[in-house]
Amino acid sequence: MIDRKLIVISTTYKSVHQRRHTESRTVSLSTHKELNANDFFSNTDLLLKIFDYLLWDDDDELINSDNAIACKHALAQAAVTCKTLDRLWCSLDTLFPLLKLLPSFIQCKGTYVLRGPTDWSRFDFYANRVKNFSYIRDPDHLDIALHVYFRIAQLLPSPILLPSLQYIRCPSISSNDFLISGICLSLSPSLVAVEIREITSVEDKLCGTFLYTLLNDGAELVKIILRGEGLGKESMALIPRFEKLRVLELGGMGDSLSLPWLERVGALSALTDLDLDFIDSPILPLAKTVGFKHLRSLSISASLPFILSFVVNISTDQLDTFVCLSPPEPGFDMKLLFEDVVSRWPSSLRCFGLRLTPEDTEAEEKLPLDTLKPLFPLHNLRMLSLRGYLMDISDDLMEEWAKTWQT
Incomplete structure (x- = not known):
C-alpha cells in the first residue's frame, strides 16, 4: 500500500531540457497570510534547478571543449568529498574493492597476495561506510589467495573489519570451494540482521559460534534468517536470547524445535514477523497458548x-x-x-x-x-x-x- 500523500516525481532528460529556461511554477506552502508562498520553490522546482547544472548542450564541440573537460575534472574532485558517494560503498559482495586500497595488496602471477608493509588508513576510511555485505565466493576471474584473509585477521589494527556493518548475508554457507570460515571477518556489534542459507550439520558449530559471538559482543539483532538443515539445539537456543528480535525465519530446522524453545520465542515482545518450518518437528499439536502477542x-x-x-x-x-x-x-x-x-x-x-x-x-x-x-x-x-x-x-x-x- 502506497501512502497517497507520498509524491513521486518522475521525469526524463527531454522534459527537463525543454523546461530548462521556463519560469518556475510556485506552489502554496502555507495558509498563513504573513507567509508569502511565492518566495519558495516547490520540490519539482528545486529538482529542475539542480538538473540545470547537470545538463549539457548537444553540441559535440562544446562537450569536448577545454572548458567542459576542466569542469568535469573539477566536478570529479568535488564529488570525492560528497557524502553521497558513501552509497557506492554501502553494499558489497566482495572485499576486493577494500583490499585494493592496501598498498601491499598486489598481483603475483595472476593471483592477488598480501605482501609488504600495510597502511590501513584508507582501508579503514572506506570500510566504515559498508552497511550491507554478502559473503559469497569470489568470481572465477578474481583469484585472491586464501592466506590474504588470514593475514588480514592478523594485521588488522582494529578487531572489527567492518565497524558499521548492519546486514550480513551468506546465501550458501555449505559451499566447499571457498573459505567459508571467513564469514567471521564480518563479525561486528553493529550488526542488526543475519541471513545464512544452505546450512548443514557440518556448519552447525560455525553458525553457533557466529551467533554466540554477536550475542557476547552486544549486537542487538532484529532480524535472523537461517535456512538449511542440521542446526543443533545448542545453536537454536541462542536465538531467543536476542531480545529485540523482530523478524525470525527458520527453514529446515524442524527436528531441532521443541515446545520450550517455541515458548521462549513466543515471549519475545518485539517479534512481529515469523516464518517457521515445523516439518519433521517432534512437537505435537499445541494444547496451550505459546505467546506471540505482537x-x-x-x-x-x-x-x-x-x-x-x-x-x-x-x-x-x-x-x-x-x-x-x-x-x-x-x-x-x-x-x-x-x-x-x-x-x-x-x-x-x-x-x-x-x-x-x-x-x-x-x-x-x-x-x-x-x-x-x-x-x-x-x-x-x-x-x-x-x-x-x-x-x-x-x-x-x-x-x-x-x-x-x-x-
Missing part, C-alpha cells in the same frame, strides 16, 4: 492439524498476513482452518495464502469451492494466494469473488 505476519510450514492448533494458541489479535504451507492431508476439512483464521482476525487480516508442499509433489489435492466462503467476511483482504490445489473455477465464481473483495 505478531503481525505468520508463515508456517506444518501438517494442517498442527497449523490449526497453532492458529488458536497464539495471542496476537492484530495478524495482518497468514500463509500456511502443508503437505497433502486427505480427509482434513480445510473449512475448519479458514473459519478459525477468520474468527481470530476478522478485521486485521489483509493477506491470506495457502500452498501445497513440496512444490514438485505429484499428489493432486482438490479444494472444494465452498472452502473459501468463510473468507468472504474479510472485507480488508487485499491478497489471496492458493497454490498447488485443484479448483473448478467458473466465470460466475470469479464474479462473486470480485464483488466480495472489491478493493
Whole structure:
C-alpha cells in the first residue's frame, strides 16, 4: 500500500531540457497570510534547478571543449568529498574493492597476495561506510589467495573489519570451494540482521559460534534468517536470547524445535514477523497458548492439524498476513482452518495464502469451492494466494469473488 500523500516525481532528460529556461511554477506552502508562498520553490522546482547544472548542450564541440573537460575534472574532485558517494560503498559482495586500497595488496602471477608493509588508513576510511555485505565466493576471474584473509585477521589494527556493518548475508554457507570460515571477518556489534542459507550439520558449530559471538559482543539483532538443515539445539537456543528480535525465519530446522524453545520465542515482545518450518518437528499439536502477542505476519510450514492448533494458541489479535504451507492431508476439512483464521482476525487480516508442499509433489489435492466462503467476511483482504490445489473455477465464481473483495 502506497501512502497517497507520498509524491513521486518522475521525469526524463527531454522534459527537463525543454523546461530548462521556463519560469518556475510556485506552489502554496502555507495558509498563513504573513507567509508569502511565492518566495519558495516547490520540490519539482528545486529538482529542475539542480538538473540545470547537470545538463549539457548537444553540441559535440562544446562537450569536448577545454572548458567542459576542466569542469568535469573539477566536478570529479568535488564529488570525492560528497557524502553521497558513501552509497557506492554501502553494499558489497566482495572485499576486493577494500583490499585494493592496501598498498601491499598486489598481483603475483595472476593471483592477488598480501605482501609488504600495510597502511590501513584508507582501508579503514572506506570500510566504515559498508552497511550491507554478502559473503559469497569470489568470481572465477578474481583469484585472491586464501592466506590474504588470514593475514588480514592478523594485521588488522582494529578487531572489527567492518565497524558499521548492519546486514550480513551468506546465501550458501555449505559451499566447499571457498573459505567459508571467513564469514567471521564480518563479525561486528553493529550488526542488526543475519541471513545464512544452505546450512548443514557440518556448519552447525560455525553458525553457533557466529551467533554466540554477536550475542557476547552486544549486537542487538532484529532480524535472523537461517535456512538449511542440521542446526543443533545448542545453536537454536541462542536465538531467543536476542531480545529485540523482530523478524525470525527458520527453514529446515524442524527436528531441532521443541515446545520450550517455541515458548521462549513466543515471549519475545518485539517479534512481529515469523516464518517457521515445523516439518519433521517432534512437537505435537499445541494444547496451550505459546505467546506471540505482537505478531503481525505468520508463515508456517506444518501438517494442517498442527497449523490449526497453532492458529488458536497464539495471542496476537492484530495478524495482518497468514500463509500456511502443508503437505497433502486427505480427509482434513480445510473449512475448519479458514473459519478459525477468520474468527481470530476478522478485521486485521489483509493477506491470506495457502500452498501445497513440496512444490514438485505429484499428489493432486482438490479444494472444494465452498472452502473459501468463510473468507468472504474479510472485507480488508487485499491478497489471496492458493497454490498447488485443484479448483473448478467458473466465470460466475470469479464474479462473486470480485464483488466480495472489491478493493
